[in-house]
Amino acid sequence: MAKLLRDKNILIMGISNKWSIAWAIAKACYEAGAKLFLSCVDEKTKLSVEKLCEDMIGVELLICDVSEDEQIEAMFDDINKSTDKLHGVVHSLAFAKREELEGKYYDTSRDGYLLAQEISSYSLVAVSRYARPLMQRCGGSILTLTYLGGERAVPNYNVMGVSKAALESSVKYLAADLGEYGIRVNAISAPPIKTVSARGVSGFTDMLKGYDERVPLKGIIGQEEVADTAVFLISNMARGITGENIHVDGGYHILGI
Numbered sequence: 711m712a713k714l715l716r717d718k719n720i721l722i723m724g725i726s727n728k729w730s731i732a733w734a735i736a737k738a739c740y741e742a743g744a745k746l747f748l749s750c751v752d753e754k755t756k757l758s759v760e761k762l763c764e765d766m767i768g769v770e771l772l773i774c775d776v777s778e779d780e781q782i783e784a785m786f787d788d789i790n791k792s793t794d795k796l797h798g799v800v801h802s803l804a805f806a807k808r809e810e811l812e813g814k815y816y817d818t819s820r821d822g823y824l825l826a827q828e829i830s831s832y833s834l835v836a837v838s839r840y841a842r843p844l845m846q847r848c849g850g851s852i853l854t855l856t857y858l859g860g861e862r863a864v865p866n867y868n869v870m871g872v873s874k875a876a877l878e879s880s881v882k883y884l885a886a887d888l889g890e891y892g893i894r895v896n897a898i899s900a901p902p903i904k905t906v907s908a909r910g911v912s913g914f915t916d917m918l919k920g921y922d923e924r925v926p927l928k929g930i931i932g933q934e935e936v937a938d939t940a941v942f943l944i945s946n947m948a949r950g951i952t953g954e955n956i957h958v959d960g961g962y963h964i965l966g967i
C-alpha cells in the first residue's frame with residue numbers, strides 16, 4: 711500500500727523520552743513517509759531527543775515552551791523557513807503538579823488549576839491559531855491526546871481531568887472554526903500508559919491492574935496502537951472526520967463497571 715503520509719510535513723509536540731506517546735507517533739508518521747518537525751520543551755530535552763532520532767532522515771528539532779505565545783509564534787516562523795505547508799500538528803503535552811494528582815479534587819489549588827489548564831488545554835488553542843496560516847494552504851489535521859478522566863470522574867486524575875474536559879471541548883470549537891480552512895481537529899483518548907509522567911503518579915500501577923482485568927480487548931493497548939490511529943487521523947483516509955474523540959483504549963470506555 712502507498713505510504714499514508716508520503717510528502718506530508720508534520721509537527722509533533724511533546725516528545726520527552728522514548729516512552730512518550732509523541733515519540734511513538736513520530737516513529738509511526740516517519741514510517742508512513744512524513745517529514746517531521748519535532749518540538750521539545752527545552753534545550754536539555756532537545757539534546758536527548760536528538761539522540762532518539764539520529765537515524766531519521768530530514769528531521770528538524772525545535773524548542774517550544776507553550777506557556778509563552780512568543781515561543782509558539784517563533785516555532786511556526788522557524789517551520790515557515792523550511793516549508794510553507796504543514797499537513798499535521800500533533801499536540802501531545804500536559805502538565806499538572808504531582809500533588810494535584812492525588813487526594814481530593816476539591817483540594818486543588820488555584821494556581822495548580824490554572825497551571826494545568828494553561829499547559830494542558832489553552833496551549834492547543836494558541837498552537838491552532840499560529841498553525842492556521844501554514845495549514846490552510848493544504849488542508850491539515852490537528853490532533854491532541856486526551857484520557858477518559860476528561861469525561862468521567864476517575865480517582866486521582868482530578869485537575870488533569872478537568873483540563874482534559876476543556877481540551878475535548880476546545881477540539882469541538884476549534885473544529886467548528888477551522889473547518890472552513892479545510893483544517894480538521896480531533897482527539898485520541900489514550901488508555902493509561904506507563905510513560906515517565908504517569909509512573910510517578912501515586913496508585914498508578916494499581917490502577918493499571920484494574921484496567922487490564924476489565925478492558926474488553928486483552929493484551930496491552932499502548933503507544934503503538936495510539937500512534938497508528940494518529941497516522942490514520944492525520945492521513946487523507948480520515949478526511950471526513952473532525953471534532954471527534956476516538957477512544958484507542960481497547961474498549962474500556964464502553965464499560966458500565
Ligand code: 1JT
Binds near residue numbers: 805806864865867907
Ligand atoms: C499528566 C500526567 C497527564 C499523567 C497523565 C496525564 N494524562 C494521563 N496521565 C496518566 C494518568 C495519570 C493518572 C491517572 C490516570 C492516568 C503526569 C503529570 C503531567 C500531566 O489517574 C487515574 C493520575
